[in-house]
Amino acid sequence: MSPEQVAALLLGVAVVIIATRLAGTLVARLGQPPVIGEILAGILLGPTLFHGAVTDALFPADIRSHLGALANIGVMVFMFLVGLELDHALLRGTGRLAVSVSLSSILLPLGLGALLGLYLLESHPNPHRLGFALFMGAAMAVTAFPVLARILTDRGMHRTATGGLALTCAAVDDVLAWSLLAVVVAVTGADTGQWHAVLVLPYVALMFWVVRPLLRRLAAAHRRTGHLSPGMLATVLAGLMLSGCVTEWIGLHFIFGAFLFGVVMPREGADRLREEISDRVGQVSTVLLLPIFFVVSGLKVDLSAVGAPGLTELALILLVAVGGKFAGAFTAARLNGLPPHQSATLATLLNTRGLTELVILSAGLQLGLLDTGLYSLMVVMALVTTAMAGPLLQLLRPGRTPVAAGVREAELRSSST
Template identity: 35%
Template sequence: MTDVLLRAGHIVAVLAVVLVAAYAGRLAARALRQPEVIGEILAGILVVPVVLAVGGAPALAVVLPTDVVSPLRVIGQVGLVLFLVGVAHELRHGGTGLGARAVGWVTAGSFLPALFTGLVMAAWVVWVADPELRGDAPTPALVLMIAVALSVTAVPVLARVLEDRDMVESPAGKLAMAAAVVTDSAAWVLLVVAVGISGGLVVSLVLLVLGVTVTVVGRILLRGRVPMSWAERFPRATAAAISALALLVAFQFEHWGLTTVFGAFVVGLAIPGGAWAGAVRPVMSFGRLLVPVFFVVAGMGVANAPRGSVPWSAIAIALVLAIVGKIGGGYLGGRLAGRDRRTAVTIGVLVNTRGLTEIVVLQAGYTAGLLSVRLFLALVVMALVTTAMTGPLLSLIERLGASKRASVPESPENRS
């Protein structure tokens, strides 16, 4: 009994440290005018390297022993599932009122070129890079995984950036958000296929169909007057029921061979809007609170991996291709949609935001054995750098636009 209490106290203490570190990371990110999630991710991932740097492997064994890491892994998964339920629910509200043609061009521009640059990087990894970087994943699964990794845009982080900069109702902001919603939806499906290739494609496709069926049927049933009124009258009980159902479905799909991410999306997409939104919001908030624990476990996996040289070439190639695919593709899509150059560049910068969604995708690929630890590290660095670029690049666009307007001489008509 004493051992159980000591272990429980140890877990609670580690959780407290992680949550405090995440809070400090959010404050630091806010001070630097970066999305808060950047601070959360770095704080979570750096916990293990800091412990190793201070006390070495013996200290890490004391702070994070195996019987503590296992519960932490489950807690991190719980937080991730609950958070993604909210993300999936918000993905259903991507309307912009800007016309299907404009949204279509921007979506195609922000997704297809990035997918192509992902294929280019995959070709380099498979045919040129050293075997340690490539790993031992099946080639089709690895290629699709890297392509997905370079094509993702983080809807939650993008929404935060647009809100912080008062760009939610701007043409560039609305088009970028619409494109991100469609892009992420396609990316999650491709991720399921990539994981399925390595674990049994036929079974995964059957489970994909099952998930879609559950989503459609659940949405029809929950739209009824009785469940809608119940959600409106008892939001806390509804939130608890949603959480329990999401965890049950997510871990069941993982047991069947897919990721918990897919199960979380099945539940999130099945929940309609209206009164249900008030019940989903606390579920997402609680999940966001626990997500840093997920990053600590991910950071431990990277820190405990076999030592090797930092994959600088992979980091550089991933960064260049990711930026070209997203900023260049978003700019092209914006121009084809009839937007001016400044708006098109802004769209490209916005869809280059990867953040938490990218980290989740990479962790899913790493857990499934599709990414080696060195390739995982290179893509994590790419995700953090491209997300951190968003704020400074938007500020630069604003300054250039302001200086250009100031340099234009006033016309006689305006002077009169």
């Protein structure tokens, strides 16, 4: 890199940190998760305003690839933390009610999303018709487990029966949605040789039967010393990068390697280790890497040319995303005997998508499944479904105000911003 490029990159990163922090703080004062403001900051710095003049001035074309590399690392760390925070007990403890609600809240938006995808192929043609339809279904079906957990904590609902059920269903939803997205990636046939796909199952077996026991030794060493040493942290980060490298080489996308590495981190007797890793890695991710991801994602959003056809497509996307998820969860909850009010609250919580949706959409853009126009509309859907949770819960639970302002889902165990 030339000195001019280095200076432009450093200036761009500084702008990213300041803009996303200010926007996140502003929307937090309005009772919304800061992630909404940070995504909006990325969009406003993109080509939507002033025909891209702000983008070209702050983020010249020759530094965007470097920002993209940092954004990818931010996504890897985020997915690792999501896997790290996924409570295995929630999955093991699922009963008939949780399984029924989870499946219904996945299958209905999945089916409706796939049908919508087939309809959108007329205006957004794609050579991977099946992959495109399945991707749209997966994008509609996802629930953001981390932001949901934070919303429940902030509103004092995490110890209620509804809150616990929502967390369990969201955990199952996320596992199913990520599994479905992995199928989509396989169907679209990444640039690597098709024979690489046969390595997926051996890779998963290696992670659980070889890597996990090794990580248990790391947890035992942490218990003996009582603190997370630089060597331990380096081992975890190197393992994270290698896991992402393997899944990318296989053709499965690096986000799955990062997520699975977090999942195989030991739980029993390793609570303190996981907490320290989450705190140390999460702070860098929250303050530096994820804001870069928001802006890089925003640079690909262009809402300036959205006309009547685009608004019609957006209305259909929102109808399928919100209606499909709500109807699936609400119907299953009512059929299992939950009262209407509790069923509606559960369905509202499971409609939360947040940053998890943005990760999926970025993967779809990289895979060539989304064009810029449809990607932009889907990002708006992610924002709307995240922002609506607070007001709807306030209507369903009048007089119950949040304990604290909503917090960015990527912070996980971190304190409120």
